[in-house]
Amino acid sequence: MQKKMVIKRLHCALTMILLLVVCGFLTYQYYFNAPRHDSFVSKQKLSDTVTLYITKYDDGSATVPDVYRFYLDKDTSENIMKELEERSPFLEANTNHVTASAYGNTVNIKITGKVYSFTNSDLFYADGVAIMPVINLIANGIRD
Incomplete structure (x- = not known):
């Protein structure tokens, strides 16, 4: 028992x-x-196959700094936010003021501000072809 x-x-x-x-x-x-609480900020066509998309985190309060996320993808007029939610950004920073250019699949990004995260590789598909651009970043920090 x-x-x-x-x-x-x-x-x-x-x-x-x-x-x-x-x-x-x-x-x-x-x-x-x-899912991220992002809003669409801008779109910039860099080359025939590469377009830069910028989103902003919009669920913060007064104590949460602005976070801008940068994505590379094909040029599309469809609902891009749905596609970007499934992807990881290659760059997260506190500003959306960047100078971006591309030559073929080489992307050059110049930014002045705080960079929270960065990866120099990205992959997306355009018309069934895998595109893996080379990303060069020039980041100038700021002093608080």
Whole structure:
């Protein structure tokens, strides 16, 4: 009789621990994989195959700095925000004032401000062809 009671309590405790782990995992996934709250800022065609898109995080408050996200993609007039939500930006900064140019698949970006993240590789498809532009960044920091 005592053995059954111990097994029942262990089973109940294990069930509660597993329930907490699953709830914690689902909460983690919801907060870190939720769609971004971005608004479209601008579009600049750099070459025949590469277009620069800039979005701004618009869900911040007075204590959250402006964050601009930069994407490279094909030139499209469709709903670009839906496509950009599924992609990662190659550059995140506190300003959207950049000088951008391209020659073929080489993209040159010059920015003055804080750069929060940057990667020099990006990949997108245009008419079924994979395009992987080379990104050169010149960043001039600012002093606070």
